[in-house]
Amino acid sequence: MGTDYLIVGSGLSALVFGALMAKAGKQVLILEAHEYPGGFGHTFSMGKYHRFNAQLHYVWNCGEGQTVNRILRKLELEKDVTFEPFDRNGFDHMRMPGYALDIPADSQQLSDRLCQLFPGHMKQIAGFLREVERTASGLGVLSSHQPFNEVFGHVGDTLSSLRNLNCTLQDVFDRHGLPLEAQTLLALQWPDFMLPPDQLAFYSWVLLFTGYQEGAWYPTKHFEHVVDSLVTTIKSADGEIMYGQQVDKFVLAGNRVVGVEACDLQTGESIRYEGSHTICNMDPQKAAGIIGLEKFSSGIRKRLDYPYSYSNFIAYCTVKDIDLEEYGFGRWNIFHASSSDLNAAINKMYVHHDYSEPSFAISTPGFLTDDISDRPQGQQIVELLTIADYDYFKQLKETDGKAYKRKKKEILNAMLDQIEANYVPDFRAHIAFKITGSPTTNEDYCWCPRGNSYGSSMTPAYFGLGRLTHQSSLENFHFCNASSGYPGFAGTFWTGAKLYQTLTDDKVF
Numbered sequence: 001m002g003t004d005y006l007i008v009g010s011g012l013s014a015l016v017f018g019a020l021m022a023k024a025g026k027q028v029l030i031l032e033a034h035e036y037p038g039g040f041g042h043t044f045s046m047g048k049y050h051r052f053n054a055q056l057h058y059v060w061n062c063g064e065g066q067t068v069n070r071i072l073r074k075l076e077l078e079k080d081v082t083f084e085p086f087d088r089n090g091f092d093h094m095r096m097p098g099y100a101l102d103i104p105a106d107s108q109q110l111s112d113r114l115c116q117l118f119p120g121h122m123k124q125i126a127g128f129l130r131e132v133e134r135t136a137s138g139l140g141v142l143s144s145h146q147p148f149n150e151v152f153g154h155v156g157d158t159l160s161s162l163r164n165l166n167c168t169l170q171d172v173f174d175r176h177g178l179p180l181e182a183q184t185l186l187a188l189q190w191p192d193f194m195l196p197p198d199q200l201a202f203y204s205w206v207l208l209f210t211g212y213q214e215g216a217w218y219p220t221k222h223f224e225h226v227v228d229s230l231v232t233t234i235k236s237a238d239g240e241i242m243y244g245q246q247v248d249k250f251v252l253a254g255n256r257v258v259g260v261e262a263c264d265l266q267t268g269e270s271i272r273y274e275g276s277h278t279i280c281n282m283d284p285q286k287a288a289g290i291i292g293l294e295k296f297s298s299g300i301r302k303r304l305d306y307p308y309s310y311s312n313f314i315a316y317c318t319v320k321d322i323d324l325e326e327y328g329f330g331r332w333n334i335f336h337a338s339s340s341d342l343n344a345a346i347n348k349m350y351v352h353h354d355y356s357e358p359s360f361a362i363s364t365p366g367f368l369t370d371d372i373s374d375r376p377q378g379q380q381i382v383e384l385l386t387i388a389d390y391d392y393f394k395q396l397k398e399t400d401g402k403a404y405k406r407k408k409k410e411i412l413n414a415m416l417d418q419i420e421a422n423y424v425p426d427f428r429a430h431i432a433f434k435i436t437g438s439p440t441t442n443e444d445y446c447w448c449p450r451g452n453s454y455g456s457s458m459t460p461a462y463f464g465l466g467r468l469t470h471q472s473s474l475e476n477f478h479f480c481n482a483s484s485g486y487p488g489f490a491g492t493f494w495t496g497a498k499l500y501q502t503l504t505d506d507k508v509f
């Protein structure tokens with residue numbers, strides 16, 4: 001008969017769903033292709049001392065009473081899995097030639113800072129920030145399925161939100177006539193979406209921007225501890241996670257998924273697993289391709305037809321014999337632009353593979369927690385993140401291994417040049433360790449199609465009403481990942497818990 005819940009993939013939404021089900025007394029079996037749990041959120045070791053989280057840098061919705069906290073409470077993990085706050089006076093430090101803006105938690109303070117930088121555009125700034133606030137409030141009402149009278153009470157905000165349904169961030173910048181430099185400073189956290197403002201859904205930007213204003217967090221014992229705690233919850237309720245199991249076939253009886261076949265990546269053996277319900281944490285579009293698109297209803301086929309978000313380039317480094325605090329680093333991220341037109345800058349990197357004026361994120365997790373178990377004594381972790389084109393890297397890797405390595409070096413050097421010119425003059429001299437990841441690294445270690453960063457692309461067409469949900473139109477088969485819910489740490493926690501709530505009627509939030 002198999003297990004109650006057979007789960008393909010151990011990404012965050014799968015682990016949250018699995019932990020909640022296991023705690024509720026259900027049998028859970030997770031099949032994971034990689035050797036580590038956590039998907040994009042997995043932690044890997046380099047040598048004896050270095051431990052890097054693959055992708056996660058900072059997270060939102062983790063404060064007391066917020067989504068992540070409520071889920072952890074349900075799992076009785078909230079006392080052990082705790083979070084440290086970023087600096088509320090400036091959790092994201094936006095830097096570009098001639099301009100610096102620290103994004104504060106307080107909206108009035110943000111408005112004051114912007115007006116000080118752009119005194120000739122105070123009216124436009126006020127209009128834009130008001131629209132952000134109303135959209136955020138409207139989105140809250142729309143997504144919380146409030147009773148009608150509550151929606152009626154917020155009708156202004158709800159309408160304001162609806163009018164932006166098909167808008168990009170750029171559309172709203174343009175509507176309010178914000179100066180280009182102000183646009184860039186506000187949108188410099190673009191690596192959180194891997195999209196330029198002229199493609200990014202305004203909704204998506206508003207949710208993340210205002211979400212981080214409510215609180216930006218880093219786990220006290222690093223992301224590895226969060227993932228390990230979910231795994232431990234599953235195992236201690238007699239659930240199981242099997243690694244190195246790559247699912248390459250779904251077994252159907254009519255319209256019902258009854259199990260899967262997985263290749264054991266160590267032995268090459270094909271093994272069949274059965275479950276009363278199959279939960280698909282691997283990419284839904286890829287899974288549907290394996291199953292056969294014709295098996296799905298036309299409505300679901302339409303929702304499955306999404307483009308992937310763009311891929312990325314990441315450098316994991318440690319530095320020694322330097323106090324980064326003296327150079328402007330701290331309990332915040334730094335987002336850097338080398339020029340003021342963000343759409344053009346991202347296009348130049350992504351489309352033309354030209355990194356001569358890079359825009360990128362710098363994160364320094366060491367400032368956020370006292371736990372130094374992730375690196376050698378006396379060293380600091382510095383991670384650099386930017387966009388990269390999957391097709392270009394894939395082709396380079398397959399046709400010219402040396403050119404592939406040269407390009408990786410070139411991108412790293414372009415970012416290091418900017419760091420030395422703008423932040424730490426002799427940064428390279430302090431680098432103790434470095435390793436880089438390209439779009440193909442993402443594909444190889446996170447099993448994500450086209451090395452995508454956030455699942456389906458967060459453009460207006462795919463972030464609104466036509467977005468895929470857990471529903472698959474097949475019996476007892478549910479999607480549960482970033483593309484069939486919401487991406488990000490908080491987004492995937494929500495996705496896993498929401499599916500648990502839907503299938504059990506047990507309330508989490």
Ligand SMILES: Cc1cc2nc3c(=O)[nH]c(=O)nc-3n(C[C@H](O)[C@H](O)[C@H](O)COP(=O)(O)OP(=O)(O)OC[C@H]3O[C@@H](n4cnc5c(N)ncnc54)[C@H](O)[C@@H]3O)c2cc1C
Nearest residue numbers: 009011012013033039040057058247282447481482488489
């Ligand atoms: C560069 C980058 C930076 C990011 N930074 C942040 C951040 O700072 N904050 C934040 O909140 N979010 C961030 N994110 C997003 C966040 O990491 C993801 O949205 C989230 O972790 C996705 O979780 P998921 O549940 O969709 O599963 P995934 O992480 O996609 O996991 C899917 C799992 O399924 C497994 N799998 C796939 N195919 C198979 C198969 N055939 N058989 C068996 N197993 C399979 C994979 O190995 C993987 O473990 C970042 C993402 C990227 C790429």
